[in-house]
Amino acid sequence: MSTRLKLFFLITLALAGLHLFLFTASRVLLVPSAAPAGQQAPGPAHLKVDNFLGWNLLASLPAGVVLFIVTDRLLGVRRREQEREARFRAVIGQVNDAFFLVAPDGRLVDFNEQACALAGLSREALARKRWPDFLPTPCRESGCQGMVGNFSGLAPVHECSFQGVDGRLLPVEINAGPLEQDGQTLVFYLVRDISERRRAEAQLRQSEQRFRSIFEGASVGMCTLSPVGEILQVNQAAVRMLGYDAHELVGRRVHELTHPEDLAATETFYRHSTTRDQHFSYHKRYLRKDGEVVWGHASVAWVRDEQGEVQFGIGLLQDLTAHREAEQRAEQLSKFDKLTGLPNRDLFQQRLKLAVERLEAEGGSLAVLFLDLDRFKRINDTIGHPTGDEVLRQIARRLLEVPEAADTVARLGGDEFGLLLGGAQSAEEAGRLAQEILRRISQPLEVEEHVFEISASIGIAMLPMDGQDVESLLKNAEMAMYQTKSEGRNSYQFYSIEMHARAVYGQMLESHLLQALERGELDLHYQPQVSLSGQEVVGVEALMRWTSPALGKVPPDKFIPLAEESELILRLGEWALRTACRQAKAWQEAGLEGLRMAVNVSGRQFRQPGFAELVSGILAETGLAPRCLEIELTESCLVDNPREVQTILHRLRYLGIQVAVDDFGTGYSSLSYLKLFPLDRIKIDRSFVRDIDNDPDDAAIASAIIAMAHSLGMQVIAEGVETQSQLDFLGGRGCEEVQGFLYSRPLPAAELTGFLHDRRPQACGEARRAG
């Protein structure tokens, strides 16, 4: 049964009970006190009371209903009030904001826990406060207090400050409004602490300022972009880079500023990155307002919302134009020779590769020319590198002037050049080109006060006969060039299979030579040097011989140059020096006291560190007097690095060792140049002696050498003397000594001893200094 039904029954029951009570009471009060005996109580009165009871019972039902309704209403109102109150409490207890209910006089009528927390007070303490206590002065003036009872003109929500109990001012947002209570107009304040929000706003402001100052001050271009690449903002660096004003750029799409060739890539990047990636970067070209191309490194980072939708992009734009130009310059430098501006070896090989591939597909032939200047090193060593550089530049220009070679000339390194004759149909054509090149190179070449007559050696390899790839063509052309050199220079040679065979032979020779010394296959032969004045032997020249069990007798002009290419010459040279000194000492002890021993020393050996000390050590070891040893150096050995040579020669002179210049006349040393060095003897090369009596040039050269040597205080020895007339000529010009088959071939020591005894020499060094 419902509560209300119960209430209804209770009220009706109460009313009925009340009536019953009243009825009973009325019976007691209304019955006469004593009726005469025998009298009956008045019947009608009795009846009336009984009716009254019935009627009252009847009436108590509607009265109960009325009373019930009234009571129910009253109780309902009260209950609803209580419920509203409870809801209100619940609401103000639930809200995050501090709630204050303020009476017109500023008294706090009500507040919630959050209000206590905000004020920093307990409930009791807060209850003793007034609303104005929390308002700092300025706010009091501007309305929070003034609004009590007067809300007109005041925003329902506004921001102001709330003063906590510790005096701290908190930024708050206040939501205020009137509240009628018990006939009174109160004001409620919902106060929200917005310190966090203020802090966040301040941070946002700072970060925006930072972004703006970075954005504006950045040395790289920056912009913000819409998802379709429309420029929203742009900084000064981007403005400078693209050559537009900022307002001209804002609203334009990046694509409009992109170089046409990079449009497709730009589209792709935008499509992919806006749908998938957060970020992209790539190199691209932009078109400036003036039409110039600008290389840039563009990168865009997309900012997305929580759903992942692109909101905007932050673009960085780095100007790479200078960088790109530097790269191009570096590429140029990496492919071109700095000195001459010609393609370098790498580029030459690349071009040759392309040409080979093209001819493979189309058929045809080509020629590779490998050119090396003859004796160029001497220009560097004697006149200096700047002059040598200028010679190389002029040679490069001359090569470029050859019409057929114009675009295929390269500097392969040092004084080596490569030429590619793509359209060469025949070896004859290549030969004609080589000849034309040699002709142009041989024209006198002037650098400052110097006039040079330069020559070159050229090797030619033809595709497809001499090689079908870059490496073999270049290698074979180089081999042919070396062959040209070995055959006298200033010419050209085609690569041939024989050259290859010779190269193979060279390799074989080298491998046998490495073991020749240990296996005792080397020997020294000696050739007498005879004085023209007394016809006696003054010395002998030691000449190396190699008899290989596998290769037979190998001539020294085959194996010495090979040994000179490596350190092997140092071991062979030391052995020859020691063996020759030992032999000279042996001959001296056998009665040939004055015999001078001439030993050939190669340039590499001569320049090895401690050479003079090595020689003096061997002299000490063998007991040979220094004046009885003569070192023969080639002319070329003197001109390569003359300062170093001078120092070593002075050391040898200091030790008392004699020095002769071998093969004189074949090199480039001028006569006056010789006076720089402490030399004892000059040896006229046998190539001048051979025709000395019928070739006026050779005769003139030999005569000049003798005269010059004497004027410098040096003696002269002529080698390769085979005839009496050669001897007569040389004798007539004042040449002091001769050496040649006319007297003796080079012989083993034992075979020469008899000859030496027959022509006993005078003491070593007695014939020195003819002048």
Ligand SMILES: Nc1nc2c(ncn2[C@@H]2O[C@H](COP(=O)(O)O[C@H]3[C@@H](O)[C@H](n4cnc5c(=O)[nH]c(N)nc54)O[C@@H]3COP(=O)(O)O)[C@@H](O)[C@H]2O)c(=O)[nH]1
């Ligand atoms: N660094 C070293 N070089 C050496 C050594 N031994 C020799 N050599 C050099 O080898 C080259 C060739 O020498 P070789 O074949 O011994 O020829 C010498 C003579 O045999 C030759 N000669 C001498 N007289 C005549 C002659 O009348 N006619 C003629 N056709 N040839 C003759 O000349 C060569 C002498 O050479 P050089 O006086 O040294 O110029 C040669 O360059 C040697 O130097 C060595 O131990 N170390």
